[in-house]
Amino acid sequence: MAKTIGVTLSERIAAGLVVDHKLAGAVRRFPEGTDDDDESGLVELHTDALVDAICQQVVLAADGTTDLTAVGVALPGLVKNGVVEEAPNLPQLKGARIEELLTAQLRNLGVNAPVTALNDADGMAAGLASAHGKLDSMIRVWTLGVGIGYGRYPFAPGVWEGGHTVVSLDDKERFCGCGGRGHMEGIMGHRAMRLRFLDMEPEEVFEEAKNGDARCLEFKRLWHKALAAASATTIHMSGPGKIFLSGFNIRFLDLPMLKDFMQQMVKMSPLQSYSLEVVEDSPELRVIGAAVSAEQAAAR
Secondary structure, eight states: OOOEHHHHHHHEEEEEEEETTOOOOOOOEESOOOOOOGGGTTTTSSSSHHHHHHHHHHHHHTTOOOOOOEEEESSSSEEETTTTEOOOOSSGGTTOHHHHHHHHHHHHHHOOOOEEEHHHHHHHHHHHHHHTTOTOOOOOEESSSSEEEEHHHHHHSSSGGGGGGGGOOOOOOOOOOOOOOBBBHEEHHHHHHHHEETTTHHHHHHHHHHOOOOHHHHHHHHHHHHHHHHHHHHHHHHOSSSEEEGGGGGGOOOOHHHHHHHHHHOOOGGGGOEEEEEEOOOHHHHHHHEEEEEEHHHHH
């Protein structure tokens, strides 16, 4: 029985013990509670303090388990060879040799297991693959939130910053947080939408689109075209297959509209065997995905 610890970082740290790809016990969370005041808690921690907080949650999740196969940590950012090369949502981690730091601190706490760091969207993809019995298939997942996450399973060398796929050649499309022009995230990201509509929240924009407001309806179409364009691009680059859609802004999705735009963009018949499925995002699923990814990395 493979025993692994999965950890995911977003506004909070969530950690859990995973046995044979299933959660064994409760998911530990830090900071605890649900107050909005805690939402920026991780950003305010310096690197060493954040590493220590992660390791403390690993120890709590392990709950005395000593025969761990691996520890997987899924975090928002570009992770390569154990180094966080970019982390817009947790800027204190940029440049951190996160696997080395976590391994050393865990060893000090009595946990001797290899650590794998990965992008949180890839962790989500691995969790979905496990939950849907697709560990032998390629799947992709878009996470629609403050930014746009793109996860891919199984692991393959690459960057996978799919949220920065260029979907527009309009010079005015420069709302992406990275500063790039024409990016998917600059259209669909929650932060980008708030910058675009300074007089309305994203929820109001999509509500007014339902009421027939011309400006909001035009943006709703642009939002869906951006998602369709990025999805069509990955199909043309990687082939058809299952594409999951998740995140708190999935509430804005008009699936028939998305499918209509996709049909206009993917015309070659061998590539049309893709499928789209909306799924609920959850820390538990991401924890399992981080653990599965770490287990597979330890076996390579």
